[in-house]
Amino acid sequence: MVTMRDIAKMAGVSHSTVSRALNNDPRISPKTTEKIRQVAEDLGYSLDIRGRVLAQGRTFTIGLAIPNITNEFFLPVIRGVEHKAAEFDYSLILCSTRADMRFELEAVRLMAERRVDGLIIAWTDDFEGIIGKLEPNKWPVVFIGNALEDSPYPFIDCDHRSGAYDAAKHLIELGHKHIAFLAGPLISIDAGERLDGYKQAVEENDLVPDMWEGDYTRSSGYTQGKKMLSCRRRPTAVFAANDWMAMGVMSAANELGIKIPEELSVIGFDDVAPARHLLTPLTTVRQPAQQMGRTAVRMLLENGKPKSKRVVLGTELVVRKTTHQAIEKR
Amino acid sequence: MVTMRDIAKMAGVSHSTVSRALNNDPRISPKTTEKIRQVAEDLGYSLDIRGRVLAQGRTFTIGLAIPNITNEFFLPVIRGVEHKAAEFDYSLILCSTRADMRFELEAVRLMAERRVDGLIIAWTDDFEGIIGKLEPNKWPVVFIGNALEDSPYPFIDCDHRSGAYDAAKHLIELGHKHIAFLAGPLISIDAGERLDGYKQAVEENDLVPDMWEGDYTRSSGYTQGKKMLSCRRRPTAVFAANDWMAMGVMSAANELGIKIPEELSVIGFDDVAPARHLLTPLTTVRQPAQQMGRTAVRMLLENGKPKSKRVVLGTELVVRKTTHQAIEKR
DNA sequence: CTCCTATATGCACACGGTTGCATGAATTGG
């Protein structure tokens, strides 16, 4: 492998001159620079960034820890982070933590050892554990998702409450009177906020809440969907707290011969890719996942003066084909 | 930031002793080792892997260049690479090349500068360009996908031909006599092979091929689907060369009021997540994407003796709900 | 007591760049 010292020898200069020439230092004469460039080219030189990294104290790398690569939901987050990082000429180190705290802490250790210039932790359950690991050396970190409103750590999340409110409002405006809500696991922060949004909308309009609990998986949507749709007075609309459960509900409705959207409106949350591609594409609330990724990178890298440590992004109601005017009551 | 020299000073030893102690060198006495461990702990020491990297000449990092993070199809590949790399205690640097050769070469340069221990290039169109960049320094590389059978470079792909053959055969065994094939863009290598597999199966059974060309996008599936299903004698089964196009065809059928699978069987290729989640889930040929990722890492990292430079994995026919016995001819 | 052998640790250099400061050469002004 050819180094700057090799080039220096060939060009009859010192290796510091080579370094400066290749970095366009104006103090090196154009003639020398040109010569060095030429020799470098001839020898097939390739910069070894490891030297620079050690000398300059930066790694031009950021780390991203994602709970579960398997879940399509995180894909746009990764994309956002990758693209924004690339804009800054930064590389991305990706770790999947399998939603397991041990792996998560392991990933943090790994990235700290690599001295990444910044760390993005997505949807962790253990803020304190991570901060504890990072604290001794004050590594810069940004969290995405799962954020408490009064979190002392820099985070990015979206407004689940108002997103859920919008979704419920949408159904109400279509004339639905009986709107069931299929909640996520209520230990989770966003699940609680989404429930709140639903409740607020329903109560503001003098409707009675009808709450069921799932666990954000498709199969829980299916099971609970079967139950709620077999009730004597079944809802005319279901708001599922995420798309996976919404798809489970659709499955259940399908098996029960209930037509969507004519006989049942369904709305989800997140705007996950598979839901977009259904034959009757799902109406949902889009979480700006890609933008969340981009913003996280910006917060980490943008010239040191973070305007704010907390960012809450808005959501967007995406009306597609699964919501429909309520049928009149007989 | 506390370094080994700091620890050494505190513990009254030299930094080489610290290095050895922390690496469990048996030559350091248990007493000293324990003491050094303790001091390291007290000072909140964290290994800086950059030093090791430079000293040992390895980076414990592999690079993965993916054409397009946006496409869910690549997700299992990333997962496979990430998991396998983690098993080896390797980190993963991820680059999305936006299916643009310039970005691709840029990504290769970046990873080379970072001195990754191995490079995985997924579905490139420009093997020579990349090898040209890598050649001068003989960086280890493995390609995934888009492989020519006689490629001189180490690659992993799956057997598109036999996969397509299986798909067509499946339809034939269900009694279909008129099976349309919606091909991918025929410049692409796998598109050609899939077409060959289809042709072989159809001809072996004395059926007449009915070939249409798409471009692997959902919308091309929709457009061509509309056309082929509006023919006077429309096919009873469609084999789309990938899942996205299959979903387009299903959309078209849906709009034309053609019932799937009763009136039309549809089969895809790849087993992309959204196709799995349709209300009537798609029958398809699974490309072992995750395993391809894992294998690529293994080829790069496993103790230097690659058994073979070319791996062609098998595919798996996944029968779900979109294929059905052919209706009898009247 | 002396010699030999383990055992434990330190010294110094290596890895591949970057950078503050010094030095030598060339140019300019008087």
Next chain:
DNA sequence: CCAATTCATGCAACCGTGTGCATATAGGAG
């Protein structure tokens, strides 16, 4: 023609860790 200044380059230290070899100390055998 000399001094002052600018310009181009080299020297050497540095970043944090790993490692071959030398050295110091202790323990055991004769």
